[in-house]
Amino acid sequence: MTAQLGLGTYRCLDVAEAALMAASRGADWVDTAPNYAGGQAETALAVTLAAYPDLCVSTKVGFVPASAMHIGVRAGALSAADAERGHCLTPGYISWQLARSRLTLGRVPDLVFVHNPEHACPDAEITGRLYNAFLTLEEACSQQIISAYGVATWRGFSNGLFDVPALLELAAKAGGPKHHLRAIQLPVSLVHLASVAQALDGRGPLADALAAGLEVFASAPLHGGAIPGMVTPELSELINPGNTPTEAALAVVASAPGVKRVLLSTGNPEHWMWAAEAVGRPSLSPDALRRVVDVLGT
Template structure:
């Protein structure tokens, strides 16, 4: 980290993966320890803030947004903590966060209500989603898009989501996705997509 200078945001990555066989109290203790170290880095000016990037922690019940906020307050010793971000998978394959947010709940809505920055990871589910993107599904999302752009648009339109983490192999692909994301789906349009997928 010294070579990078000050880092804006550091994620505790998949803490639930290190908790196999541990009960929630032990896992939470380990997360609190990590948060305590990150609070020290924040106070020293080495990082701007920290967050949790989780694959299954929020869906398995190992973690919750209220849990993480409590652990951050405990680590900071006050309500003035530097826990500022949450990252979780959001895609048409892992669509529970989308459905929950459309219904006004779930971790993304809880995180936004708490003032956290929210990131959606794996919007193409490691590329697996592209094989499931039929022309009918693409046209339901938005006619004329590529399969990748349609999948990213659906994820990026999730209520409560600030940013979708993605990459592109060419400038053309990047421009395609950026253009699609510039005009998000309405909640009604997105619900039509999730309802269609739920009915399959």
């Protein structure tokens, strides 16, 4: 398969342990956010990032860690209302959070995602919110505070709030033809199959990202660990004969057109190796993916 397995830290019980485990077993990417692990995920990653300088890291801006609420207000980076809301994408907060993330991680992040820009945002204001965020991130790129940016969303694409062409247009408006928009992140799984079905028809966020050269990070590939228990032996055999339910579920995600990285949250070495082996196998054919979509729907 063309996709690679990366560590997602959203559901990791011990981020430091999970990162060392994954890095020592060949992981090339770890994805995090300032609000993960009770606001301590970036701190927990610093030791592993120092020990494995080739390990890439992506973080996010948007959600406000509870531990940073009062600090941000005192620093003038957050209004009291935004702190209470727990999410903010104002230029001042983004710049402040980027500086904190760089200091905490101990390096320039390889990628910074705008985290769920749709959160508590009226539909009519989403374009302006994204554009202003992109302006701030382009400035951070020009100052080498970050290397590149992207958009991580749970429902922005599925709800039609924005699409990849719209994001590219905003990035070009904010940063010109050499803008630094490089990736998108969205849920792709047997529960979230719509983007896979669209990609098989050459449309939707996965196909659009592939055409534009954007990297696609597939989040929640096992839907918080729920999917293996939902996959029957018959479905597993339909997807890929001889696979376990977990392997079959990951095979669908890793085979989806355009998916570059599959983000798995685990600190279990055996689970990681099983997943890495499943993702590393030859891709399922488009016909096999269509059969899955036909059986499960979108």
